[in-house]
Amino acid sequence: xxxxxxxxxxxxxxxxxxxxxxxxxxxxxxxxxxxxxxxxxxxxxxxxxxxxxxxxxxxxxxxxxxxxxxxxxxxxxxxxxxxxxxxxxxxxxxxxxxxxxxxxxxxxxxxxxxxxxxxxxxxxxxxxxxxxxxxxxxxxxxxxxxxxxxxxxxxxxxxxxxxxxxxxxxxxxxxxxxxxxxxxxxxxxxxxxxxxxxxxxxxxxxxxxxxxxxxxxxxxxxxxxxxxxxxxxxxxxxxxxxxxxxxxxxxxxx
Numbered sequence: 001x002x003x004x005x006x007x008x009x010x011x012x013x014x015x016x017x018x019x020x021x022x023x024x025x026x027x028x029x030x031x032x033x034x035x036x037x038x039x040x041x042x043x044x045x046x047x048x049x050x051x052x053x054x055x056x057x058x059x060x061x062x063x064x065x066x067x068x069x070x071x072x073x074x075x076x077x078x079x080x081x082x083x084x085x086x087x088x089x090x091x092x093x094x095x096x097x098x099x100x101x102x103x104x105x106x107x108x109x110x111x112x113x114x115x116x117x118x119x120x121x122x123x124x125x126x127x128x129x130x131x132x133x134x135x136x137x138x139x140x141x142x143x144x145x146x147x148x149x150x151x152x153x154x155x156x157x158x159x160x161x162x163x164x165x166x167x168x169x170x171x172x173x174x175x176x177x178x179x180x181x182x183x184x185x186x187x188x189x190x191x192x193x194x195x196x197x198x199x200x201x202x203x204x205x206x207x208x209x210x211x212x213x214x215x216x217x218x219x220x221x222x223x224x225x226x227x228x229x230x231x232x233x234x235x236x237x238x239x240x241x242x243x244x245x246x247x248x249x250x251x252x253x254x
Contacts, residue, residue, distance in 0.1 A: 122195035200252035
């Protein structure tokens with residue numbers, strides 16, 4: 001428990017004495033008023049209070065004044081005790097809640113625009129087309145259902161004809177074409193349904209072999225080739241490559 005003491009600068013006073021008429025001297029009056037205001041009379045010895053009360057009994061007015069002062073002294077002790085108890089209670093209790101409400105968490109996530117989403121989906125369809133073709137080319141399966149997942153129209157026909165030619169000639173393709181597609185244009189600009197992509201595909205590790213003996217087939221040089229592709233949004237909301245063109249080796253530098 002924490003007890004608070006109040007110290008105020010007061011001048012040293014002697015205990016009150018009665019004059020022959022039973023009245024307090026001017027110093028005693030000042031002392032009594034000061035004790036009432038500050039509560040310092042509680043420091044006086046109990047015996048001294050009893051003697052003062054006995055000497056003051058000859059004058060009714062003086063006795064009433066002394067009794068009021070004594071009651072004020074007790075009231076000061078009670079008040080001081082209450083302050084101490086309050087301090088102990090606040091120390092043992094939980095910390096008071098902050099008067100400022102916690103700030104709600106902020107989100108730094110930005111929503112992509114329709115144009116950005118269209119470009120992202122067009123690139124995904126383009127990369128998916130080459131991945132589907134590479135998977136079917138390991139056996140030259142020109143009828144693979146996966147080829148129509150990301151390609152349609154002229155693009156799908158080009159892929160199917162190429163795989164059929166390899167199948168007819170007994171060739172298969174191993175490896176993957178490395179792609180680096182970038183959006184070149186999008187129409188309409190606010191909410192595109194058609195995106196043109198440019199790519200510098202690297203066919204260095206995408207090679208043809210004889211299907212019967214797995215010997216390397218002579219299918220010309222390999223390397224970086226310039227590729228353009230048109231990707232469109234279908235009626236069902238999907239994006240598919242509709243046409244693409246592959247240029248000769250060395251037409252781009254990666």
